[in-house]
Amino acid sequence: MSVLIAERPGAGTGEDGTSLPFPYLLFLGDVTEAGFAKTAFGLRDWAPDKCVGEFSIPGASVSTGLAPMRPPEAVARGARGLLIGVANPGGVIPDTWMPALLEALESGLDIVSGMHAMLATFPALRDAAARLGRSLIDVRTPPAGIRVASGTPRSGKRILTVGTDCALGKKYTALAVSAGLQRRGIAADFRATGQTGIMIAGSGIPIDAVISDFLAGAAEMLSPAADPEHIDVVEGQGSLFHPSYAAVSLGLLHGSQPDGFIVCHDPSRTAILGHPAYPLPSIEAVILQTVALGRTTNPAIRCYGISLNTSSLSADEAERALEDTSQRLALPAADPMRPGDRFERLLDACIA
Amino acid sequence: MSVLIAERPGAGTGEDGTSLPFPYLLFLGDVTEAGFAKTAFGLRDWAPDKCVGEFSIPGASVSTGLAPMRPPEAVARGARGLLIGVANPGGVIPDTWMPALLEALESGLDIVSGMHAMLATFPALRDAAARLGRSLIDVRTPPAGIRVASGTPRSGKRILTVGTDCALGKKYTALAVSAGLQRRGIAADFRATGQTGIMIAGSGIPIDAVISDFLAGAAEMLSPAADPEHIDVVEGQGSLFHPSYAAVSLGLLHGSQPDGFIVCHDPSRTAILGHPAYPLPSIEAVILQTVALGRTTNPAIRCYGISLNTSSLSADEAERALEDTSQRLALPAADPMRPGDRFERLLDACIA
Numbered sequence: 001m002s003v004l005i006a007e008r009p010g011a012g013t014g015e016d017g018t019s020l021p022f023p024y025l026l027f028l029g030d031v032t033e034a035g036f037a038k039t040a041f042g043l044r045d046w047a048p049d050k051c052v053g054e055f056s057i058p059g060a061s062v063s064t065g066l067a068p069m070r071p072p073e074a075v076a077r078g079a080r081g082l083l084i085g086v087a088n089p090g091g092v093i094p095d096t097w098m099p100a101l102l103e104a105l106e107s108g109l110d111i112v113s114g115m116h117a118m119l120a121t122f123p124a125l126r127d128a129a130a131r132l133g134r135s136l137i138d139v140r141t142p143p144a145g146i147r148v149a150s151g152t153p154r155s156g157k158r159i160l161t162v163g164t165d166c167a168l169g170k171k172y173t174a175l176a177v178s179a180g181l182q183r184r185g186i187a188a189d190f191r192a193t194g195q196t197g198i199m200i201a202g203s204g205i206p207i208d209a210v211i212s213d214f215l216a217g218a219a220e221m222l223s224p225a226a227d228p229e230h231i232d233v234v235e236g237q238g239s240l241f242h243p244s245y246a247a248v249s250l251g252l253l254h255g256s257q258p259d260g261f262i263v264c265h266d267p268s269r270t271a272i273l274g275h276p277a278y279p280l281p282s283i284e285a286v287i288l289q290t291v292a293l294g295r296t297t298n299p300a301i302r303c304y305g306i307s308l309n310t311s312s313l314s315a316d317e318a319e320r321a322l323e324d325t326s327q328r329l330a331l332p333a334a335d336p337m338r339p340g341d342r343f344e345r346l347l348d349a350c351i352a
Numbered sequence: 353m354s355v356l357i358a359e360r361p362g363a364g365t366g367e368d369g370t371s372l373p374f375p376y377l378l379f380l381g382d383v384t385e386a387g388f389a390k391t392a393f394g395l396r397d398w399a400p401d402k403c404v405g406e407f408s409i410p411g412a413s414v415s416t417g418l419a420p421m422r423p424p425e426a427v428a429r430g431a432r433g434l435l436i437g438v439a440n441p442g443g444v445i446p447d448t449w450m451p452a453l454l455e456a457l458e459s460g461l462d463i464v465s466g467m468h469a470m471l472a473t474f475p476a477l478r479d480a481a482a483r484l485g486r487s488l489i490d491v492r493t494p495p496a497g498i499r500v501a502s503g504t505p506r507s508g509k510r511i512l513t514v515g516t517d518c519a520l521g522k523k524y525t526a527l528a529v530s531a532g533l534q535r536r537g538i539a540a541d542f543r544a545t546g547q548t549g550i551m552i553a554g555s556g557i558p559i560d561a562v563i564s565d566f567l568a569g570a571a572e573m574l575s576p577a578a579d580p581e582h583i584d585v586v587e588g589q590g591s592l593f594h595p596s597y598a599a600v601s602l603g604l605l606h607g608s609q610p611d612g613f614i615v616c617h618d619p620s621r622t623a624i625l626g627h628p629a630y631p632l633p634s635i636e637a638v639i640l641q642t643v644a645l646g647r648t649t650n651p652a653i654r655c656y657g658i659s660l661n662t663s664s665l666s667a668d669e670a671e672r673a674l675e676d677t678s679q680r681l682a683l684p685a686a687d688p689m690r691p692g693d694r695f696e697r698l699l700d701a702c703i704a
Binding site: 245251 | 500501502503504559560561562563564565567568569592593595596597598599600602603606627629630641644645648649
């Protein structure tokens, strides 16, 4: 993450220099389309303990259901950061948001953003942050100090979510699995590699923004050595079969050194998203390729199970798809959005 | 490449914004160890038409054999850039070089550097370049405007050198193959992906310095669509089996969409350089993995042959190693440093 810390180095960041300033006040701007507030909804659903309320400006018609409040009240309730929970086409920060963002800084909040536009490129924000000693944190920017991967084995267990494509449930699956393991009393952490995941976790590395030479090294840094029984559940990115992003997937695989992986798949998809000439790989192909490449840094790597995104299917169709997939591959198959026995069996496989 | 162009945007770069200002005057500083002048020797050997002479300061005891001259004479002979052809441990630019570098700028030369230290971070150089309208070019910095890979097939043929490891002849092989093809009257270009290669070619992209998301896109940009019979010979990087750099190799493979590849190997090496716990993969494993991954973006990909770095072997041993390798794999095997029939058969395979 890029942390502009004016006058007060370290302000607003955690002890390790990578934690975000939660709890957050979720900023919704003047959003009128629920789809553009996905980040805020993700925070509400996955990190309710990190959210004290929501804040919007006149014109907004979307709400997360959290208590509406202005920055001073949020600060009084313990908030440390204003998190921009809304996106618009282009990822720009409109002028109409500026008074609200400045109010947040004046009230003592840092600002956390995943927008394309970098916060520090707005002179009004930069000047106010400098004057007030507040931080402007762009989660799309990797932290400093990432090293080349060592390839050295490390203690602790790691699970990586991989996929037949982008955008079909790797973050959701990793969140659900880490939460499920924690519910069973297992020491587990979700390790975030994309901007929404980083906001939810409060830390992480936007892996696709790392310089190529340091990609595997960033993945090593993200899931460091831990107690032998501790489990890091690492949010996957892209797909080894993606014509644009496979390198990101491979660097993350090599650096994570996962003991096991879960293949995420959407049975309704037939081609790589945005690349109609590229047929979707089979789950089998992804398992074989992930093992073939992953064993470079962890020879014991194996597939723990399958996460199917069955959002396009009825309950009956979903059950049939999960049963068929599980039978065919002799592996647990579950949709984390449909909790129950199947998901518990997937968790069983993760700790077997 | 990072081009600081003070006051005169575009100065010192070619029409496409990526060509370096050759011919060069090779700067040797005060070098006393031939090993530290590797870049200058590489330029002399592979791009003699791009070098007008050499320039060193008192204390230097190493020479490339090119005519010694000061910057004004080099300019009179057509030089456009001073190329720092010497490295020292740490890649720093010592104060003792500064008068020579400033003399170059004053004489009308741009400066080209592959050092770790960025030229523009030296106030004296930055100020002089700004005042004189000269460029300070760091070839370790990728160009702007790299896009995400499209994955769309493109015209022209491409050959990629791949390897069982780093630093065993991928650049040398690509240079030798492109020169060999040109000698046969074939339209071929060497496409550089590392700093020395970029200086030799006069253009290129330092692929390992590209942001991960744009890695395959950079490789697409590096070897653009060309005439159907034109051949781009792309300098490979790393190895698909390297614990730190495999992602770089994969992004380069996917974006290059090579029709064929040459596996570079050093028979004296038993482990990945700097990673003794990682055994060197076999040539066979590299062929299988390169085909398995490369066919994502070019289903017709195949191995054209093997380039053995036999520098540690006697002539007889080298011949035996080449014959054994060729027999075992049923592919041409040659050491480009030992020209002859074997190398010609490798070229035959590249155009079959």
